[in-house]
Amino acid sequence: MDFKEDFFTPENALDIYCLRHPEEIPLFKRLTDEETEMLNHNRVQLSFRKGEIIHKQGAFASNIFFVISGIVKSYMEVSNKNLIICILPAGSLIGLTSISVDNVFHYSTKALVDTDVYSYDINAIKNLMRKNPLFASELVDITNNKMVSLYERFFSLTQKQLHGRLADIFLCLSHKIYKTLNFELCMSRKDLAELTGMSTESAIRILKDFKEDGIIEVSGKNLKILKPEKLKRISATG
Amino acid sequence: MDFKEDFFTPENALDIYCLRHPEEIPLFKRLTDEETEMLNHNRVQLSFRKGEIIHKQGAFASNIFFVISGIVKSYMEVSNKNLIICILPAGSLIGLTSISVDNVFHYSTKALVDTDVYSYDINAIKNLMRKNPLFASELVDITNNKMVSLYERFFSLTQKQLHGRLADIFLCLSHKIYKTLNFELCMSRKDLAELTGMSTESAIRILKDFKEDGIIEVSGKNLKILKPEKLKRISATG
């Protein structure tokens, strides 16, 4: 992961309460006016409070969600062990894998902050995919990009030690979710642990290590990355 | 992972030297005769000996490969640490993620046995994707299926202990690659380790544990799963 330094400016800071419209993302731009109208007739808007579950793993997947505002986490739950698959900010789609495969959700999704979503009929999406090749191509692109990100996390979680993994997550949150070095963590220490495949206690201890080394500043949920280069070094050395 | 018992019959055994034709897989069935012809004009057949590299991570991805016969491994290599992403038998496509993203290969691929492939011009594939929605939809399906498999391995590698991980791999190889309980491993112990995110020594030790518990029978590369139910139990309990 290589980040451009100039990316970390307060001006770019993402307000998690900002609104995203489907028309902003390339996928929906590929639709004709007629198709857009059809799709909008097959959607409803839903609001979730922080902590509420948007959909459960194993449930019949009759909908695809678009995050209008807020942040959510997708996670797998198997016999009281949780693994967070990804953190999705406003503008993201949830449940795309269910378009193919067996029509069930392969993970649960929960709101990390108050979140608004559009819920689309999955069949409407499927029909568009089978008719509009540019729409389908965008779906391929979205999925492929997620795949590559997953490969990177896969490597991080299986090949790096705890410090490296947590460094990766802070860099990723800073870069891709908040777009600033100074942000309020939208998740608990337990979430941080489930995101990096470690115990909650370990996550807390490493957070403390980073703090004592002057790499970050933490108080409660507020987090400030003081030395991003050092975090990157830790990420690189594992 | 749940397997049908009747799947494990010698009659189903996959001959790794069997031939697969692009026309057999749903993706290429979606093409018109004209499109098929166009695509076939943009492919060449290549042969790789066991151990030879088909493409390197980081290289410019100008081709997508189709495995006609043989077995290959895709793996990430970062600072002398390797992680095998997947094992691909005949009938598989290699390099699909490079259609999107940055046009480079995100992993290397090497032949585990003598392998024949078709090499397609990536732009020919891209053009078809942007014109034929059914072709693009199949690409979405292929990628989504890979994603779900990756989620499962992700969970296995991050949440299970060594015995559970190796059990998963043996079940998977037996079920998805060889389609029999009695097969000749096409990979080294080191590969087995890189597939499960453990050290080679650990892989060897657990192989020995399984052997001593009468779960499998091993001599060299020959492997026979004697108690698949027990392997499944180990997989489930982690």
Add this chain to the structure above:
DNA sequence: CTAAAAAGTTGATCCGTGTCAGTTTATTAT
């Protein structure tokens, strides 16, 4: 406002795994 529950924190302990070093067996090449 207060009780209850959840989240956060810390230290002590223990076990799973990686590492290292050495030996044996199997492959490969000349």
Add this chain to the structure above:
DNA sequence: ATAATAAACTGACACGGATCAACTTTTTAG
């Protein structure tokens, strides 16, 4: 065939992290 090289194996040891058990702080609910 035989040497060279890689793969497979084994045991000893060390240490990274999980687990457990306490305790504190924050959040939630009545």
